[in-house]
Amino acid sequence: MSIKTKLSMIMSCSVLVILVLNIALSYYTTEENLRQDSENKMVLTAKQIAISVEQNQYSSDYVKRQIGSNLWLASIMAAEELDPDIRNITNEELVRLSKKVGVSHISLMEQTDDDIVVSRSSDPREIGLSTKSMTYWYQAFKQLFEKQQVTIPQGQKLDHFWSDGFEYSTSSPTDIDIWGYYHDGKRNYIINPFYNNTEVDDYVKISSPDEILTKIREVNPSILEITGINPLTFGNPDMRDDGRDINFSKLNNRPIRFGTYQYGSVDEDHRAVVRAVRTGQNVSFVSETHDQKVLKSFIPIFTPNESSYVISIVMDYKQISSMVSEQLVSHASISLVLLEIVIFGSYLLAGYITRPIQSILGKVNDVADGHFDFRLKIKRKDELGQLANRINAMIRNLGHYTSRLKQMYEENRAVKEHLESIINQTADAIHITDLEGKVLRVNRAFEQLYGFRSREVEGRLLKIIPPEAEEEMKRQHAQLIEGMSITSNETIWMKKDGTRVEVSVSTAPVRDEAGEITALISVSRDITSRNRMEELLRRSEKLTTVGQLAAGVAHEIRNPLTTLRGFLQLQQQSNKLNHRHLDLMLSELDRINLIVGEFLILAKPQAVHFQERDIRFILGDVISLLDSQAHLHGVEFVLQASSESAMVHCEENQLKQVFINVLKNGMEAMPNGGSIHIKLKVDESAKRVRIEIRDEGIGIPEEMMSKLGEPFFTNKESGTGLGLMVSQRIIQSHKGMMDIKSVMNRGTTVIIELPASELQRQLQEADQPAQEQQPDEEN
Secondary structure, eight states: OOHHHHHHHHHHHHHHHHHHHHHHHHHHHHHHHHHHHHHHHHHHHHHHHHHHHHHHHHHHHHHHHHHHHHHHHHHHHHHHHSOSSGGGOOHHHHHHHHHHHTOSEEEEEEEOSSOEEEEEESSGGGTTOBOTTOHHHHHHHHHHHTTOOOOOSSSEEETTEEEEEEEEOSSSTTOEEEEEEEOOSSSSSEEEEEEOHHHHHHHHHHHOOHHHHHHHHHHOTTEEEEEEEOTTTTTOTTOOTTSOOSSSOSTTTOSEEEEOOSSOOHHHHHHHHHHHHHHSSOEEEEEEETTEEEEEEEEEEOOTTSOOEEEEEEEETHHHHHHHHHHHHHHHHHHHHHHHHHHHHHHHHHHHHHHHHHHHHHHHHHHHTTOOSOOOOOOOOSHHHHHHHHHHHHHHHHHHHHHHHHHHHHHHHHHHHHHHHHHHHOSSEEEEEETTSBEEEEOHHHHHHHOOOHHHHBTSBOOOSOGGGHHHHHHHHHHHHTTOOEEEEEEEEEOTTSOEEEEEEEEEEEEOTTSOEEEEEEEEEEOHHHHHHHHHHHHHHHHHHHHHHHHHHHHHHHHHHHHHHHHHHHHHHHTOOOHHHHHHHHHHHHHHHHHHHHHHHHHSOOOOOOEEEEHHHHHHHHHHHHHHHHHHTTEEEEEEEOSSOOEEEEOHHHHHHHHHHHHHHHHHTOTTOEEEEEEEEEOTTSOEEEEEEEOOSOOOOHHHHTTTTSTTOOSSTTOOSHHHHHHHHHHHHTTOEEEEEEETTTEEEEEEEEEBOHHHHHHHHHHHHHHHHHHHHHO
């Protein structure tokens, strides 16, 4: 694709992005403005409804006062006609009296021990109704019976009379009635005249704003629903999805005061109602109801008589969406026309800008073909003119550098041939591999040592590692990738024919000019002959040591044998058996057996089975074994070890023998008792496990420290001096270290360090990420 086309596309795409952003911004701005305008209209509508509701309330209050006065007059007239004792009054008499005084029905309420019930009534449905569960009315009735003025704040109060206004009937919950309650203290009942639903229906319609809501919806079809919400009872657990609540079903406490509730989501709307009442501001949001997108607005209405409520208006979102869509189509059409103009203009402009570049490109192609004997001629002072001048300078420099590169190439070729000759003539086997292990190159010494030809291994994975050493090689490869070098690593590799050879290998990473590792170079040397010579030297040293031990054993055994001979001669001369001499002779024989047994441990090879073991458990077993003996001598073991594992590759019984020897020495060094402190620790790199055993005994004199570990050297009366020597040999066979420090009259410390196993290193590495994340989690 040419620069002219690219430049034209860049300019066109830039304009396209700007137009798209402008359309998106216009879309969201228009939608937000229309939504805000709709919310403002909904607030105005709610205020108009609130004014109408307030006016209807005034009319309703006036009607209730007039009807209450009529009920009061009817009650006085009924009181003149009725007997003071309710037992002398019949239901038929109340039927005739209700027609006479001009009310729908008259009921008589009688007070029992714990309730106020309807005992007589012209309406059979009222007889037997209890008022105890209706706390509001029950308190008012008690006040009437007690000849008090009713103190309930709602309703109309006259002389000996109280009326609560319009309310749903208890005997017929679908009807709205209005009652009056009269008690002059001269009779044992309350007179309860009331108008039923058929007679007060017109008055109820006057006080209801439903007609106004219907007209508002006719004027504005986008309004789907208008609802008056009682914030005190709306959203209770027993409220149904349609707004009805069996616990709050009266006119003065039902959740929906007026209107309908068909587009509601109770939980979502309840949160909006609470927020609107708490903040005193309208709450609006977009919701999905009945698969229809709507805009809901909740407007709080506060009234002086503290009967505040919330008006909910639900508007269809289609009106907003349609207007936004129309504007979006309009903007898109205009943007498409502008984009066509920009594409055509940008193509012409790009052609004018890139015309000099075509000339430059032709000359650069000549330079790429190796022609450096010409110059560009562009007489411009802009960036293209500067570019032409720099290209001319570059051509001059390229001609100069090309001649120098040819000379350097010849020199490098000579050096390369010299280095290749040195590598091929060296006696050490050299092979170079890439980071994946594929062979890049080998020298002649490698071919001679391992039997492979260069063409057989180059570009392939080298198979000279025995199966048992593959894990170790993977670990070393990871270290080399990190930049480490491995020198003089003695191991066993395989030749081409499968035979094994002992080699010393040094491997190092090869880096490029940027310092990045690109390959690995390994230099290996056959050390089979050297190892055989070292083995002969070790055998010679063993023979020398065994000779020294044999001489020491002979010297140590001679003393108890001399004692045995003396006792036997005495018994032979006296021809009598001395039992005291027998005990001494048996003791000397035990001493000879002990010396010979420990000598065999040193001289005779033992079959060992190394396994992964946790030092904590080995120490625990030894402490449990010696704990009873320690208590007899007043000695206490104090173990200090972390909860983390301390895994080593070891022969468990041999390590137990070492710990038993050290702990017994510590116990014998404290004749008066004391504490032996045992501390176990794994270093942070998980390479070494350290065991520190410290007693509080008499200590070891400084002049004796250099002789510790020599056979038959001991400061104990019954000791052989072989126990410490055996322990040191076991620790050395485990590739560990044993050190003894002592201060006279303060105690002796034995420090044992063992290499941690590979499993311990893996456990330590797995714990480190968890420990690094711990502070972040706590924060």
